[in-house]
Amino acid sequence: MLNKELLLADDHDLVRDTIAEYLRREGGCSVSVAASLEGALDAARGNVSFDLVLLDYSMPGMDALGGLARMKEAVHCPVAIISGTAPPDVARRALRSGAAGFLPKTLDPMSLVTAVRHMLLGETYMPLEFLSETGQVDERVVLTPREHDVLRGVAEGKSNKEIARDLNIQEVTVKLHVKTLSRKLGARNRTHAAMLGRDMGLT
Template sequence: MTKLLLADDHDLVREMIAAYLRAQGGFEVHVAESLGAALDVQEKNGPFQLVLLDLMMPGMDSLTGLGVMKARAKCPVAILSGTATAEIGRRALRSGAAGFLPKTLDPQSLVAAVHHMLLGETYTPLDFLETGESEAEGPVRLTPRETDVLVGILHGKSNKEIARDLDIQEVTVKLHLKTLSRKLGAKNRTHAAMIARDMGLT
């Protein structure tokens, strides 16, 4: 079973998110209420496949705690926040976070985001992408998995067929489709396929 470590100093939020991940995703979830406690849990119960850290809990010292946990856990580490600005989110991603997850994500989206990061991808919420889109420079950069999904779309495959081909969940395909469409400025699947053809993805 995939093991996750979730650290948040708000008891209710922590237990609610952990319950989502256990019930909806089938994950084994260990919890902690601070960075120090999370490091102890990592030492005693690791290794973990993914760590989720609340940005504002004790011990984090802004994004310093992200680097500390990454060095200790040697697995993807994502940031959770209910209040951080888009700029803080961008800083977290530049600092090597596996993702930036608003606490307002619904359970299905949260589980999809976790699957996304377990595949080695970076999770960025769509509204966050919108905020940062105008600041992007240079060519569009798709992740390898987004490119795989785009090729499947180009070949006229359904989300279910793409999921089967790539051995991932259909909800994960939908997440990739949304993020790649945002990056490409595609209005729908057909538009995305046209852009893929223009990019020479056959």
């Protein structure tokens, strides 16, 4: 995530500063912060180069998901919702309203970085509440060593091209492995595959 510009808005100082510092240190990106929706909108108007915006669902000015719509109009990048209290139904509505993802604050730090990486690649991050509803995961899934390697790269937020370079194989081969392992896992997309693989201890 080097050279990526993030905007994080949360009215809880400790949470905001902790998340921002971790994304800077472990994600290698630049993070601007705000304590309210209006503050975030002001920051967005003053910086047109943001690559991703993270908005706390319950901070001042959000008006439920009204703040999501306002921010989406103000920036030309993905906008995601973060929350420590919103129920799964809110997550579903956020995604239906065009959010790039919904990040529970209960996510462990590395999962947070992985989620941000996926969204920076243009993918949608879905919380575990969604993944557990599919009922498609087979606990006896067996992946080949190469599929494990590819899944590990996907879980790290790498693109197919990056995975191909790391493994010294063709990009089209990576695509085929992603398709196969997604079928084995019952995953809807590569982000889903990464989350399922992590939950099953495959990465």
